[in-house]
Amino acid sequence: AGPALHVAHTEDGKKPEDFQKVYNAIAKKIREEDDYDDGVGYGPVVLRLSWHCSGTWDKKDNSGGSFGGTYHYPKEMNDPANAGLQNASRFLEPIHKEFPWLSYGDLYTLGGVTALQEMQGPKIPWRPGRVDLPEADTPDNGRLPDAENGADYVRNFFKRFGFNDQEVVALIGAHSVGETHMENSGYNGPWGAAENVFTNQFYVNLLNEKWTRITTEKGKTQYNSPDGFMMMPTDFALKEDSNYLKYVKKYAEDQDAFFEDFKNAYVKLLENGIEFPKDTPRIIFKTLDEQED
Ligand code: ZEM
Structure with missing residues (x-):
C-alpha cells in the first residue's frame, strides 16, 4: 500500500462562525476552570495535546498526525509520553459532547x-476538515520525543516532519508556558514565571539564568536556576548547538520574530499530511477579549 491519503472534508454545512462558537466554548471553559494545576489553568496542557496529537506524524508513509484524531483511543492515550494529557482530553470531552459534529482531530487542534x-500568543490561521479514523489507524507508541537527549537527537527527530533548525527552535519556545510535573515525566518545575502567558521568556531564561545540572528523584537530568526555573536536556541542547543558538538569541531579543516563526511552524505541525481542498478557508478566530470590546 502507498502512503495514506488524508483529504480534509469540512464538517457538513459548517461555516467559520460555527468554529468560532467552538473556540468561544473552549475559551470560556479555560477562563472558568482557572484553578487547574495550582492556578495555571488549562491553557498549557491543552496546547501540549495539540502538539502530541500531531507529533506522531511520519512523512514517510503519512501515518499518525492530527488528521485521524486517534489520540482518543486507549493505545495512544496510554503512551507513556502522553502521561498527564488525560487532563486535557477530559477537559475537552464536554466540548465534544456540545459539538458532536466536530471531528476529534479538529477538536484537539x-x-x-x-x-x-x-494565553496572548500569536493568531493562528486554522483550517477544519480532519476526519475521524478507526482505531486500527492508531500509531504505535514511541513516536514522541524523549527529552533526555541532545541536539543531534532533536535535529534528527524533527527531520521526520521536515522541520529545519529555525522551525525546531521556534516550536520548542512553547515551553514558555506550563511546567513539567514529576508524576507525569519525572521532571519538575516551570521554564519561566508567567506560566499562562505566551511570551519569548523561554529563550531569555535559557540564555540568562544561571543553570545547575541535577538528577531528579525519578532519575532524569534537568537544569535548575536559582529563580526556580528549569530546562530539560532537549531544551538545553538549543543553547549548546551553535546553529540552534543563533535562533535562541534572535527570539530572546525579538518577540515579534518568535511569534511570526512560531505561528508558521505550528500551522505546519497541525496540518502535516493533510490535503485541504483549495476552497477551505483559513479561519482567524477572535479572542474572547476582542469580542467583548
Ligand atoms: Zn513539550 N514537554 N516537548 N512541547 N510541552 C512538556 C511540557 C510541555 C518535550 C517534552 O518532553 C515535554 C514541544 C516540544 C517538546 C509543551 C508544548 C510543546 C513536558 C512535561 C515534557 C517532558 C510534561 C509533564 O511533566 O507534564 C520534548 C522532548 C519536545 C521536543 C524536543 C512542542 C513543539 C510544544 C508545542 C508546540 C507544553 C505547552 C508543555 C506544558 C504542559 C503543562 O501541562 O504545563
Whole structure:
C-alpha cells in the first residue's frame, strides 16, 4: 500500500462562525476552570495535546498526525509520553459532547489554537476538515520525543516532519508556558514565571539564568536556576548547538520574530499530511477579549 491519503472534508454545512462558537466554548471553559494545576489553568496542557496529537506524524508513509484524531483511543492515550494529557482530553470531552459534529482531530487542534490565543500568543490561521479514523489507524507508541537527549537527537527527530533548525527552535519556545510535573515525566518545575502567558521568556531564561545540572528523584537530568526555573536536556541542547543558538538569541531579543516563526511552524505541525481542498478557508478566530470590546 502507498502512503495514506488524508483529504480534509469540512464538517457538513459548517461555516467559520460555527468554529468560532467552538473556540468561544473552549475559551470560556479555560477562563472558568482557572484553578487547574495550582492556578495555571488549562491553557498549557491543552496546547501540549495539540502538539502530541500531531507529533506522531511520519512523512514517510503519512501515518499518525492530527488528521485521524486517534489520540482518543486507549493505545495512544496510554503512551507513556502522553502521561498527564488525560487532563486535557477530559477537559475537552464536554466540548465534544456540545459539538458532536466536530471531528476529534479538529477538536484537539482547535483546542491548541484557542489555548494559545487566549494565553496572548500569536493568531493562528486554522483550517477544519480532519476526519475521524478507526482505531486500527492508531500509531504505535514511541513516536514522541524523549527529552533526555541532545541536539543531534532533536535535529534528527524533527527531520521526520521536515522541520529545519529555525522551525525546531521556534516550536520548542512553547515551553514558555506550563511546567513539567514529576508524576507525569519525572521532571519538575516551570521554564519561566508567567506560566499562562505566551511570551519569548523561554529563550531569555535559557540564555540568562544561571543553570545547575541535577538528577531528579525519578532519575532524569534537568537544569535548575536559582529563580526556580528549569530546562530539560532537549531544551538545553538549543543553547549548546551553535546553529540552534543563533535562533535562541534572535527570539530572546525579538518577540515579534518568535511569534511570526512560531505561528508558521505550528500551522505546519497541525496540518502535516493533510490535503485541504483549495476552497477551505483559513479561519482567524477572535479572542474572547476582542469580542467583548
Ligand atoms: Zn513539550 N514537554 N516537548 N512541547 N510541552 C512538556 C511540557 C510541555 C518535550 C517534552 O518532553 C515535554 C514541544 C516540544 C517538546 C509543551 C508544548 C510543546 C513536558 C512535561 C515534557 C517532558 C510534561 C509533564 O511533566 O507534564 C520534548 C522532548 C519536545 C521536543 C524536543 C512542542 C513543539 C510544544 C508545542 C508546540 C507544553 C505547552 C508543555 C506544558 C504542559 C503543562 O501541562 O504545563
